[in-house]
Amino acid sequence: MKISLEDTIAAIATPGGVGALAIIRVSGNRAIECVDNIFSGKTSLKKSPTHTIHYGKIFEDNQSLIDDVMVSVFHRPHSFTGENSVEITTHGNPLITQKILSKLVKNGTRLAEPGEFTKRAYLNGRMDLTQAEAVQDIITSRTEASLKGARNQLNGFLSKRVNSFREALIHMASLLELELDFVEEDISFTSPKEMDVKISGILDEIRTMCDSYAFGRVMKEGIHVALVGLPNTGKSSLLNYFLKENRAIVSDIPGTTRDTIQEELQYGGLLFHLSDTAGIRQAQDLIEEEGITRSNQAIRDADLVLFLFDAQSGFSEELYHHVQDLTDEIRMIRVMNKVDLKLECDSARDIDVSALTGDGMNELLEILKSRAISIHPYTEKSIVVTNIRHFHALEKSKTCLERARQSLEEQLSQEFIAMDLREAIQELDEIIGIVTTDDVLNNIFSKFCIGK
Amino acid sequence: MKISLEDTIAAIATPGGVGALAIIRVSGNRAIECVDNIFSGKTSLKKSPTHTIHYGKIFEDNQSLIDDVMVSVFHRPHSFTGENSVEITTHGNPLITQKILSKLVKNGTRLAEPGEFTKRAYLNGRMDLTQAEAVQDIITSRTEASLKGARNQLNGFLSKRVNSFREALIHMASLLELELDFVEEDISFTSPKEMDVKISGILDEIRTMCDSYAFGRVMKEGIHVALVGLPNTGKSSLLNYFLKENRAIVSDIPGTTRDTIQEELQYGGLLFHLSDTAGIRQAQDLIEEEGITRSNQAIRDADLVLFLFDAQSGFSEELYHHVQDLTDEIRMIRVMNKVDLKLECDSARDIDVSALTGDGMNELLEILKSRAISIHPYTEKSIVVTNIRHFHALEKSKTCLERARQSLEEQLSQEFIAMDLREAIQELDEIIGIVTTDDVLNNIFSKFCIGK
Numbered sequence: 007m008k009i010s011l012e013d014t015i016a017a018i019a020t021p022g023g024v025g026a027l028a029i030i031r032v033s034g035n036r037a038i039e040c041v042d043n044i045f046s047g048k049t050s051l052k053k054s055p056t057h058t059i060h061y062g063k064i065f066e067d068n069q070s071l072i073d074d075v076m077v078s079v080f081h082r083p084h085s086f087t088g089e090n091s092v093e094i095t096t097h098g099n100p101l102i103t104q105k106i107l108s109k110l111v112k113n114g115t116r117l118a119e120p121g122e123f124t125k126r127a128y129l130n131g132r133m134d135l136t137q138a139e140a141v142q143d144i145i146t147s148r149t150e151a152s153l154k155g156a157r158n159q160l161n162g163f164l165s166k167r168v169n170s171f172r173e174a175l176i177h178m179a180s181l182l183e184l185e186l187d188f189v190e191e192d193i194s195f196t197s198p199k200e201m202d203v204k205i206s207g208i209l210d211e212i213r214t215m216c217d218s219y220a221f222g223r224v225m226k227e228g229i230h231v232a233l234v235g236l237p238n239t240g241k242s243s244l245l246n247y248f249l250k251e252n253r254a255i256v257s258d259i260p261g262t263t264r265d266t267i268q269e270e271l272q273y274g275g276l277l278f279h280l281s282d283t284a285g286i287r288q289a290q291d292l293i294e295e296e297g298i299t300r301s302n303q304a305i306r307d308a309d310l311v312l313f314l315f316d317a318q319s320g321f322s323e324e325l326y327h328h329v330q331d332l333t334d335e336i337r338m339i340r341v342m343n344k345v346d347l348k349l350e351c352d353s354a355r356d357i358d359v360s361a362l363t364g365d366g367m368n369e370l371l372e373i374l375k376s377r378a379i380s381i382h383p384y385t386e387k388s389i390v391v392t393n394i395r396h397f398h399a400l401e402k403s404k405t406c407l408e409r410a411r412q413s414l415e416e417q418l419s420q421e422f423i424a425m426d427l428r429e430a431i432q433e434l435d436e437i438i439g440i441v442t443t444d445d446v447l448n449n450i451f452s453k454f455c456i457g458k
Numbered sequence: 459m460k461i462s463l464e465d466t467i468a469a470i471a472t473p474g475g476v477g478a479l480a481i482i483r484v485s486g487n488r489a490i491e492c493v494d495n496i497f498s499g500k501t502s503l504k505k506s507p508t509h510t511i512h513y514g515k516i517f518e519d520n521q522s523l524i525d526d527v528m529v530s531v532f533h534r535p536h537s538f539t540g541e542n543s544v545e546i547t548t549h550g551n552p553l554i555t556q557k558i559l560s561k562l563v564k565n566g567t568r569l570a571e572p573g574e575f576t577k578r579a580y581l582n583g584r585m586d587l588t589q590a591e592a593v594q595d596i597i598t599s600r601t602e603a604s605l606k607g608a609r610n611q612l613n614g615f616l617s618k619r620v621n622s623f624r625e626a627l628i629h630m631a632s633l634l635e636l637e638l639d640f641v642e643e644d645i646s647f648t649s650p651k652e653m654d655v656k657i658s659g660i661l662d663e664i665r666t667m668c669d670s671y672a673f674g675r676v677m678k679e680g681i682h683v684a685l686v687g688l689p690n691t692g693k694s695s696l697l698n699y700f701l702k703e704n705r706a707i708v709s710d711i712p713g714t715t716r717d718t719i720q721e722e723l724q725y726g727g728l729l730f731h732l733s734d735t736a737g738i739r740q741a742q743d744l745i746e747e748e749g750i751t752r753s754n755q756a757i758r759d760a761d762l763v764l765f766l767f768d769a770q771s772g773f774s775e776e777l778y779h780h781v782q783d784l785t786d787e788i789r790m791i792r793v794m795n796k797v798d799l800k801l802e803c804d805s806a807r808d809i810d811v812s813a814l815t816g817d818g819m820n821e822l823l824e825i826l827k828s829r830a831i832s833i834h835p836y837t838e839k840s841i842v843v844t845n846i847r848h849f850h851a852l853e854k855s856k857t858c859l860e861r862a863r864q865s866l867e868e869q870l871s872q873e874f875i876a877m878d879l880r881e882a883i884q885e886l887d888e889i890i891g892i893v894t895t896d897d898v899l900n901n902i903f904s905k906f907c908i909g910k
Contacts, residue, residue, distance in 0.1 A: 021477035021550055024597055026575070026910035028472065029479050029547070059509040059530055071609050073596075078511055078530065095481070095545075097596045098473055098907075101605055123478070144525075144549045145476055153553055157523050455550075458478035 011129060014040050015118035016110045018103045019457035025098035030106055031457055032115060033123055037090040038079055040114045044106075045077060051092070056081035064094075064106055072109070073102045087123050088130035121454025125447065128439060135439025135450070136164045139393055142454045143226070150275030151225045155392050164389055164396065165438050167215070171208050171403075172434045175427050178204060182424040189420075198414050201423075205414075209407045215391050216400050221382035222392035224309060228270070228277035229378045232305045234329055235314030236322055240343040241282055243361035244314065245269060248280065251367070274375040281308075305332040310377055313340045317349035336381060339373055395450070399433045406430035463581060466492055467570035468562045470555045471909030477550035482558055483909055484567060485575055489542040490531060492566045496558075497529060503544070508533035516546075516558055524561070525554045539575050540582030573906025577899065580891060587891025587902070588616045591845060594906045595678070602727030603677045607844050615841055616848065617890050619667070623660050623855075624886045627879050630656060634876040650866050653875075657866075661859045667843050668852050673834035674844035676761060680722070680729035681830045684757045686781055687766030688774055692795040693734055695813035696766065697721055700732065703819070726827040733760075757784040762829055765792045769801035788833060791825055847902070851885045858882035 014034030020027070032041055042051040047062025054060060058079055064072045078093040085091035096102050111117060119125075121142065128138040136159055143156035158164070181195040235241050248271045269280045283301035305311055311333050315321045329338065340355040346363050357373055359366035391397050410426035435441045466486030472479070484493055494503040499514025506512060510531055516524045530545040537543035548554050563569060571577075573594065580590040588611055595608035610616070633647040687693050700723045721732045735753035757763055763785050767773045781790065792807040798815050809825055811818035843849050862878035887893045 017478075019478035019550070020472040020480065021475035023473035023475065024907070025473035026469075026471035026483070026597065026907050027481050029481065031478070057511040059511060059532075070606065071613070073609075074612075076530075078528075080511075093547075097593070098471070098910075099597050099599060099605070101599060101602070102596070141549070144554070145478065145551050147551060147553060150553070153551070154522065157525075160526075161523070455476070455478050 011126065014115045015122055015126075016040075016107060016115040017118035017123070017457040018107060019093075020098065022100065023098075024100070028096050028098040028100075028103045029457075030094040030096065030103055030110070031118075031123060032092040032094070032110065033085070033087040033089045033118075033126060034115070035090060036114055037092050038081075040110060041077060041092040041094065043113045044109050045075070047077070051077060051079055054079045056084050064109065066105070066109070072105045073097055075106075083130070083132075086132070087126040088132045089126060118456065119451070120456050121451030121458055124454060124458055125451045133160075134162070134165050135442065136168070136393075136396065136437060137162060138439070139395075139450060141458060143392070145455060145458060147226075149225070149228070149272055149277045152277070152392070154275075155222065155225055155390050158389070159392070164391070167211070167389055168434050168437050171212065172431055174204060174208060175431050175434070179424050179427040179431065182420045182427070185420055186424070198417070202411060202414050205407055205411055209404065209411070212400055212404050212407070214388055216397065216404060218388055219391045219394075219397040221379070222390040222397075223394075224378060224382055225276070225390060226392040228279050229309045229374075230279045230281070230307060231310045231312055231374065232301075232308035233280055233282050233312050233314065234305065234325070235312075235343075236319050236325060239314045239316045239319055240361050241314055244312075244341075244343065244359075245280060245282065247361045247364065247367055248371075251364075273371040276375060276378060278374060278378075280312075302332055305329055308333065309337065309381060310374060311338045312374075313338055314343055315340070315353070315355075316342060316344040316347070317351035318344060318347060321351075321353035321355075336377075339370075339377060341370060395446075396437050399437045403430040403433035406433065463578065466567045467574055467578075468492075468559060468567040469570035469575070469909040470559060471545075472550070474552065475550075476552070480548050480550040480552075480555045481909075482546040482548065482555055482562070483570075483575060484544040484546070484562065485537070485539040485541045485570075485578060486567070487542060488566055489544050490533075492562060493529060493544040493546065495565045496561050497527070499529070503529060503531055506531045508536050516561065518557070518561070524557045525549055527558075535582070535584075538584070539578040540584045541578060570908065571903070572908050573903030573910055576906060576910055577903045585612075586614070586617050587894065588620070588845075588848065588889060589614060590891070591847075591902060593910060595844070597907060597910060599678075601677070601680070601724055601729045604729070604844070606727075607674065607677055607842050610841070611844070616843070619663070619841055620886050620889050623664065624883055626656060626660060627883050627886070631876050631879040631883065634872045634879070637872055638876070650869070654863060654866050657859050657863055661856065661863070664852055664856050664859070666840055668849060668856060670840055671843045671846075671849040673831070674842040674849075675846075676830060676834055677728070677842060678844040680731050681761045681826075682731050682733070682756075682759060683762045683764055683826065684753075684760035685732055685734050685764050685766065686753075686757065686777070687764075687795075688771050688777060691766045691768045691771055692813050693766055696764075696793075696795065696811075697732060697734065699813045699816065699819055700823075703816075725823040728827060728830060730826060730830075732764075754784055757781055760785065761789065761833060762826060763790045764826075765790055766795055767792070767805070767807075768794060768796040769799060769803035770796060773803075773805035773807075789829075791822075791829060793822060847898075848889050851889045855882040855885035858885065 012035065014032065014036040016030060016032045019029045019031040038051050044064050045051060045062050046065065047060050049060050051060060056079060060077045060079070061074070062077060063074055066072055073096045076095040078095070080091040082088060082090045094106060096106060107117070124138045124141045127133050128135060140156045140159035144153065144160060147153035147156050178196065178201060185193065185195055233241050233245065249269055271278050271280065281304050283304050311329060313326060313329060339357070342351060342353070342355045342358045343361055345358040345365055346360040357366055357370050359370050361367065391400065406426045406429040410423050410430070413422045413426060432441065436446070464487065466484065466488040468482060468484045471481045471483040490503050496516050497503060497514050498517065499512050501512050503512060508531060512529045512531070513526070514529060515526055518524055525548045528547040530547070532543040534540060534542045546558060548558060559569070576590050576593045579585050580587060592608045592611035596605065596612060599605035599608050630648065630653060637645065637647055685693050685697065701721055723730050723732065733756050735756050763781060765778060765781060791809070794803060794805070794807045794810045795813055797810040797817055798812040809818055809822050811822050813819065843852065858878045858881040862875050862882070865874045865878060884893065888898070
């Protein structure tokens with residue numbers, strides 16, 4: 007869908023529902039004028055300096071008061087969007103915000119599309135595309151780690167890195183293209199050896215970034231943990247203990263669907279999705295086909311598997327082998343529950359806990375955290391790629407650069423090498439949004455909140 | 459609970475959940491200083507003029523960025539509370555707002571109690587008590603009518619009226635007290651006749667206000683409608699039709715509990731609570747004691763009863779008489795459903811509808827609205843009392859004034875009359891909060907949102 011930058015747009019920017027305050031955001035050439043038309047205050051908004059706040063009233067067409075409001079005025083380019091902008095702070099009642107929004111629409115604005123404010127910030131050169139994407143990630147981050155990643159991205163850490171690759175590659179490609187112009191004079195501006203070293207250096211960094219995506223994904227989306235155990239080993243006690251102590255902040259992020267059998271908890275800045283695999287009761291009891299298939303799939307998809315047993319019921323070798331067939335050893339954590347019963351048990355395990363008394367439960371969370379990090383290696387200092395669009399573009403530029411090195415090795419014409427470099431550059435351009443298509447933009451911004 | 463006005467308070471003022479923006483509100487002597495301590499921007503907030511906005515960053519103790527923020531500065535007395543105030547606009551993520559709030563608490567503020575901002579506005583003389591109460595009503599109003607009532611109250615319509623009574627009564631009481639000083643000289647400043655006329659005038663107005671409360675209550679809380687009918691007369695179709703077309707905005711107002719068998723709809727600026735009285739199946743079938751008792755109670759409590767029948771099943775005289783015994787004729791609306799079947803029927807009724815095609819459904823809503831208004835008479839121009847506290851105080855002042863007239867008639871000593879007038883004045887004082895107790899204040903403000 008093609009939308010015009012000339013329009014003045016408006017949207018409610020605070021979460022829905024009842025609260026003390028709500029904000030309606032307006033942006034565009036005529037933003038200040040449009041709000042001034044519906045605003046009765048001591049001062050004219052049109053004559054107000056930027057970054058000032060004005061008290062006034064907004065009336066219905068029949069002169070009855072809708073609300074007392076505070077209006078903040080921002081002159082272009084000193085606003086989030088880079089356009090003239092106004093924020094109207096009202097009492098936090100949806101009846102009021104809806105009325106004011108309707109009034110704005112009657113007075114020259116239109117309702118903003120999801121993410122349209124941020125899209126304008128991008129189109130007006132206030133931020134690049136990775137930063138625009140980070141804006142939504144900041145809003146929807148549910149863990150410290152994810153928020154930190156999004157913050158770094160908004161601060162331009164990713165863009166700066168990608169830009170440095172781009173500039174180096176553009177320089178190389180230009181030299182190669184220059185040589186092509188002078189091909190008959192046989193002048194050389196760069197040696198294949200030197201070029202190979204430079205490309206290798208960039209390739210190494212891009213590979214590290216691609217590798218970070220596995221961790222970036224779990225950082226952003228959370229770690230899937232499957233809970234496996236015989237009946238009465240205390241799976242639900244374990245779950246309840248965690249949920250009492252570490253339940254994740256529940257939020258209504260548009261577009262997220264919650265599986266009813268999944269529970270979420272937070273620990274160490276990470277989000278864990280726990281799913282109970284009740285389908286697998288005992289290895290002998292493999293009759294409830296549908297439940298078993300689903301449980302098996304949950305184990306296969308899980309980043310980690312908590313294998314629960316207790317000294318009373320004993321360690322079921324059969325169940326353990328069943329799980330082993332579905333996942334890697336490194337993903338399995340063997341947990342003996344009911345340590346409070348003080349029973350003897352010589353089965354190998356990673357940790358003893360009591361979901362009743364809480365003994366060992368924090369240590370178990372530590373194991374979950376360190377195992378989550380160890381299965382997706384990354385170093386604290388490297389940039390973590392959390393966005394699948396960035397990951398795919400980096401992967402593609404990696405392939406182009408590998409091809410360029412291959413061509414260098416095979417001593418192919420500079421033409422081919424320059425072409426490979428240009429392709430790699432284009433992929434990098436797409437990441438930061440130097441080149442892009444309407445489809446890509448629509449895809450990105452349609453996932454945003456309204457009002458952002 | 460005694461809270462100090464000296465503290466600087468902070469709270470998240472926007473609804474919970476994820477959105478584009480959120481606001482943290484800070485108020486108190488040290489508000490600007492406290493925010494300045496945690497804020498890194500180009501300008502010092504302490505040196506900023508009132509009503510200005512400043513871009514900057516807030517960091518964690520370990521120097522990692524929490525968020526980019528916009529900070530609005532308000533100097534006393536030019537703020538909602540009348541105190542130095544700051545509003546911090548952040549990205550609308552609860553993780554971020556919680557972090558900033560914690561940081562504020564570590565830097566000299568404390569978490570605000572519910573309604574504490576408005577309480578301070580009242581205690582600092584920015585508004586009287588009826589206006590403070592109106593602030594919360596504005597936020598939680600769910601219908602046009604209720605919002606309008608709250609707006610009028612915030613604008614001081616009620617206060618002005620109450621104040622005019624107070625002043626007239628104070629004047630009268632003062633003259634009477636003056637006469638008492640000169641009792642031996644037998645000087646008279648006012649005639650009993652004149653006084654009686656004045657008191658009667660005020661009494662009439664207060665009576666009208668007391669009478670308006672019945673309507674004020676339904677305006678604020680909605681109209682309870684019980685739906686009665688034999689099985690298969692289309693009660694659920696009727697309910698579903700309404701809910702599709704007129705469903706009330708669902709909001710999570712703290713403290714409101716929703717009965718699962720109640721549905722809400724909005725029409726003509728009014729809120730209707732529809733409850734199905736499935737318990738009464740047929741008059742013959744009065745065996746499910748518990749269900750019947752509950753349904754009977756629902757009919758007794760209902761402002762209106764929709765008596766539903768159709769030409770196919772016929773009009774059940776038995777059920778009708780059962781309902782008649784529980785409510786007044788004026789509250790009953792007889793509705794013939796399934797008019798689309800085009801069957802003959804000569805039973806008396808108020809309206810024919812088809813919940814299938816929608817025929818007559820709007821007319822039915824009109825009947826509901828006009829009947830709701832007619833059972834609680836009020837005139838558009840009179841002040842509508844919506845608050846039970848105001849209602850009780852007005853009732854008490856009414857009693858005092860009636861006693862004063864009685865004393866006048868019985869030619870009792872001016873002392874007694876003055877005393878009655880003083881008592882009436884005290885009740886009026888309590889309405890606008892000239893005199894009040896901690897208990898009254900706590901009771902009022904504890905029902906507020908946090909951040910308001």
